[in-house]
Amino acid sequence: MIPVVFGFVLLVLVIATIVLFAMMAELSSRVPGREVANRWARPDEQVQLGVSPATWPPGVVRQRDKDRGIVLVLSPLCESCALVAVQLAADDGEWRDVTLLISALDEQRGLAFINEHHLGRFSWHVDEGGQWVSQNLGVNASPTALVFGQGRLREAYSFNDLPALRAELEKEGSGNKLARKEVV
């Protein structure tokens, strides 16, 4: 009888330990980590706003005539792009209308990036060597978010986190970036 009682007391203690560890894990998941401070999105001052590309790659063209068409420029080579890709893969539909422009050395690497991160459900285009985005818009960095309106580049942001980008997009949502830049 005594070993059975001892066994059950031990089991209760073990269950208490499991509860304790589970609560610690739950609490630590709610505390923003150190990396949160490093999540950012800010207007990209290097990109020339107001330009209207002469040619539009397939996939990107659907953003041309929207009031606010968003293109996210990602690259298989940049670490932040992989983090953004993970966020996109877990997206519930908030970013479903964006187009992904994968700036890669060749199409094969761009496709591998799409497949690796399960981004096939988004509209995407592989920009070989980043030629279109650099020659037409002067974008040489990634991740970059480009906001088009009526065929012109209205806003551009450097970012490394989608929620931070969303906050920045909502802050600058009226398209006043272009107006401000033109006035200056």
Next chain:
Amino acid sequence: MADLIVLLAGNAAAASVLLNAGVAKLVSPVPLGRALREVLPAHRQVLDRLARSGAIGRFAGVAEVIAALGLLPATTRMPAAIATAVLGGAFAALGTAGLLRRSVKPCGCFGMASNQRLGATNIVVGLALVLLAPLNAVATAAAGSEAGYEQAIVMLTSLGALLLCLWLHRRAARNAWNLMRTIRQRGEVQ
């Protein structure tokens, strides 16, 4: 004797897994609902409401804990083994759905302890749990005394559940260990 050892090992392992999974889901019930919403899009509207309230995770957690504790007394181990097999079947089915739909959301199978998605691991663990019902049915006659079974299974389950818990939370356990060492070293210096 060999039958008893196999039975004890199987039931203790299953009870350890279910205890850790069940308790973790009771503490962190929301991720499971989100993962189900992802792999079962046809039921998205219903799952949306249940996922937000954490009802799915809590229900699964209670079922797992009851099944785990049911494996311990000799008198209830057979029905508990059948319940465990049903749970195992559900895990395997959800794992298959997760694999087919390329699930990306953490399943919360062990609460916030892991970021694992519904997939191959769920299939393997689920199928292993399904085998528990035939194992208990076959070993019923040859398992020996009930008292011997109960004494051993409780100890084995306690040990197994504790080891699995420490492995699942190995980062937190390592951090706690390092913190204790630092505190002790500072105490020695002073």
